[in-house]
């Protein structure tokens with residue numbers, strides 16, 4: 001019998017979303033009351049009209065064009081890479097920007113570029129893909145945890161010792177807290193002095209309204225040690241369309257078989273072998289996000305989610321609950337009342353308030369004792385959630 005990849009059996013964390021779904025279905029079968037879903041962090045609003053039109057136009061263009069639209073460039077069409085560069089990365093060249101079908105894909109694939117013995121620092125709690133990527137690449141025993149707790153301000157502290165790779169997110173998921181520049185600078189300095197590489201996930205960058213950096217490259221010297229991932233998923237409602245991009249500066253160097261090489265070249269090679277690019281209409285839709293109408297429509301949507309976050313956060317604080325995040329992100333990190341585990345608090349909120357959350361333990365051991373609220377909601381839903389919670 002052929003043996004399967006043993007790393008799959010090491011993925012031993014609890015997959016909470018199927019359990020939440022089961023509990024939700026049970027409740028739905030026993031009540032007619034509307035259930036407020038602040039659980040899975042997926043978008044709630046419809047696709048912005050300018051983006052929808054750009055996608056439809058691109059499909060029609062493909063059907064009437066004399067020039068066939070075959071395989072596109074694996075690194076993405078130049079029109080989109082140029083728009084991204086001109087909008088957010090003027091200090092970089094277009095060949096330092098790679099289009100992909102989601103940060104999730106790149107977070108998992110990027111570890112292809114590093115040696116098996118690499119050590120990896122991962123925040124805990126965190127978006128689960130960092131841990132899954134590390135385990136699947138055979139590096140489970142080389143993980144160094146960076147707790148994101150009340151004591152650390154819900155963002156990670158520096159790793160306790162030298163590491164090769166550091167996963168970071170800002171604003172952080174699930175705690176919803178963005179990293180101030182001085183904290184981010186400490187990571188860049190650490191990476192420079194230890195020869196580490198930072199994998200910086202900016203999935204929620206468009207939600208930052210404080211003066212926390214929107215990109216790691218606001219920190220001087222970051223272009224030598226950091227890659228940055230960004231996505232149209234949450235900023236423009238692309239979770240179902242799939243389009244993101246990764247910035248890999250040519251100045252990020254590693255050695256392969258004792259020879260210096262740029263990570264950019266290695267990634268280009270990897271992508272040309274393993275990835276055939278994102279569909280043309282989807283890239284045209286992403287391109288429309290940078291048009292005047294497109295950018296107005298998507299920022300209005302982000303503002304709706306942010307307003308819901310503000311309403312929910314202020315309401316919870318007024319009711320004297322202990323909550324964090326929610327200012328620079330669509331997530332609120334809600335402390336369970338004394339002695340309740342995150343699953344017990346989840347069950348209480350589901351049964352008594354008909355409110356779906358995500359138990360913090362699903363994001364790592366330091367997440368226990370909290371639940372995460374997502375504010376990807378239609379206007380007014382936060383008020384509805386609050387009126388339920390006020391009866392708790």
Ligand code: PLP
Nearest residue numbers: 102103104127173203231233244
């Ligand atoms: N990074 C973080 C921190 C996320 O929370 C998510 C999705 O929830 C992703 C990445 C996934 O992004 P994408 O849809 O581009 O794969």
